[in-house]
Amino acid sequence: MKILIAGAGEVGYHLAKLFSYESHDITLIDVDEERLAYADKHLDIRTLEGDATSPTKLIEANVEVTDLVISVTSNQSINITVCVFSKQLGCKRTVSRVSNDDLIKNKDRLDIKSLGIDEVISPEALAAEEMHLLLNQSGFTDTFEFENGALKMIGLTLRSKAAFIGKTVQEAAKVYPGIHFVPIAMQRFGTQYTIIPRGDTEFKRGDRVYFVTDDEGLEELYKLTGAEKRVIKNVMILGGSNIGRTLASQLSSNNYNVKLIEKNDKKALQIADSLPNILVINEDGRNVGLLEEENIEKMDAFIAVTENSETNIMSCLVANTKNVKKTIALVENMDYFQLSHNIGINSLVNKKLIAANNIFRYIRKGDLVAMTKLNNMNAELMEFKVKSTSLVCGNSIAEIDFPRTAVVGGVIRDGKGEIALGDFVVKEGDHVVVCCLPKSIKRVEKLFC
CATH class of the missing domain: 3.30.70.1450 (Regulator of K+ conductance, C-terminal domain)
Structure with missing residues (x-):
């Protein structure tokens, strides 16, 4: 299959790596020369420097004979534009990364397929949904x-x-x-x-x-495996990223008691205004003393979703020492998955x-x-x-x-x-x-x- 990926960031690179392992014909396009050089060195793919919203650049990438275009840059508008242009230039199928959850919720009403976008995804929303399921x-x-x-x-x-x-x-x-x-x-x-x-x-x-x-099998598995069925009511979230905000909103609407810790003043204020039913704490969550002051030992679950994987893992380990029942960490490095089960973190989530x-x-x-x-x-x-x-x-x-x-x-x-x-x-x-x-x-x- 011939695949064009726009955006050589963490998601785009990860997709290119997975697809290349299966011997697909991959072209990765980005404006960042360093990112492309790294991908070209480590993967058996074609790299193309330039603006993916340029019809000329898309034609240079042979978009007219491409089976799938995936636009996963960090800019939602760019991703939508790339998919619309690609479809008009002859691409068979398009997938766009978006950051606006409202767009995903209303994609059927908006009839995005008529625009040339076959599917929209949000790695952040998918990660938040995964964490909600784990709870x-x-x-x-x-x-x-x-x-x-x-x-x-x-x-x-x-x-x-x-x-x-x-x-x-x-x-x-x-x-x-x-x-x-x-x-x-x-x-x-x-x-x-x-x-x-x-x-x-x-x-x-x-x-x-x-x-x-x-559903019946779930109850049997709890009994047979000795897994403890825990009631989760009080949840502490470290990090006011898109994932943290989305998850806090979902949990709050499902009657969880949520505390969210965010050290950035402006971000913390925005979250407090948009989510009045959760308690937002404007402090550095890496401070163990703060976590103790906020009664971390009374939490049923602790979820760390900052932009730093190591911070997420270490804070979950602190939560473990306070006997928190369920710990979930957002990580970027896939090598951490094996490590987590050995050191005691319950679950790791990787949005890529x-x-x-x-x-x-x-x-x-x-x-x-x-x-x-x-x-x-x-x-x-x-x-x-x-x-x-x-x-x-x-x-x-x-x-x-x-x-x-x-x-x-x-x-x-x-x-x-x-x-x-x-x-x-x-x-x-x-x-x-x-x-x-x-x-x-x-x-x-x-x-x-």
């Missing part, structure tokens, strides 16, 4: 919802009190009479190797495991990864509705819509030629999620959730084309 499923460290929660993906680390320990997948499934969850990926403690579990795969202490489950997941579905074949990459694992979780021409249509799960490095997590039919076993027959219109390793993606895509 709702407070006993787990990772979460993702399909079709408004009809099926859920949750991730956790198996502790010694988990009933799974020492049992195979098949043995664990027999503990409850109905099957409401299925393990889809696993990583042994101290390794980087991703396993797609089979019936004879044994659960061990320290395993990091991802499950797909329905979330944005990439949201965009990645446009390069996958088949009718792909949603997808996510599992944190710190070499696996993808994809939701396909079954067409009448799909090879899976009309066949039972057992009859479908799935590779051994892929597994069906569940099926959503008429809005209801089901854990699909071998005799489940797939029908047209079903949404099938599949987890697979990268080497199996092409085989899986062909099944749903």
Whole structure:
């Protein structure tokens, strides 16, 4: 696939890196010569210096034969302009990064597709939504919802009190009479190797495991894994960035008690004016004495979303020492993911990864509705819509030629999620959730084309 990315910042570079790993034809365009030089040195892509809003520069980038244009500069107006011009010049599909949540909420009323924009995304809004989900499923460290929660993906680390320990997948499934969850990926403690579990795969202490489950399965997993189901009511947010502001607004509207700490005077005042139902503290949140004065030990959750990853991690560690139940840190460095589970931070969120997941579905074949990459694992979780021409249509799960490095997590039919076993027959219109390793993606895509 031929892809043009406008903006060589953190999101654009990350997307270029991921796409280049899959041997796509990537062109990265930016006005910043240093950013492009770094990308050119580290990635096998074409770089082009210049203004992406210039039709001449877009033509030079061969936009007329480009399959996908992704504009992810830090300027919303530039991104919209790039997408509009690209579509008029012949590009097949466009995705624009935006910073205004109001635009995302009203994209259908505005009919942005008629302008030439196929999709708008906000990494900041996606990160805030991810954090909100993590609070709702407070006993787990990772979460993702399909079709408004009809099926859920949750991730956790198996502790010694988990009933799974020492049992195979098949043995664990027999503990409850109905099957409401299925393990889809696993990583042994101290390794980087991703396993797609089979019936004879044994659960061990320290395993990091991802499950797909329905609502009933969530309750079973809490009991079986020993995960503590915590009630989250009082939340402290460090950082008044777009993510912090968006998250505070969401939580406040859902009756959470929210304290937000922001050291910038002007920003703190703006947030206090726009969000009267939260307590805004205009101080430096890195001050441990301040956190103690603001009763951090009485908080159910502490969320750090400053622009500095190290500050976020260190402040979450301070919260841990005060026995805060749930800690979430915003980080930019992907290498921190493995570290976090060893030092005790509950969850890490990376907006680049979330944005990439949201965009990645446009390069996958088949009718792909949603997808996510599992944190710190070499696996993808994809939701396909079954067409009448799909090879899976009309066949039972057992009859479908799935590779051994892929597994069906569940099926959503008429809005209801089901854990699909071998005799489940797939029908047209079903949404099938599949987890697979990268080497199996092409085989899986062909099944749903």
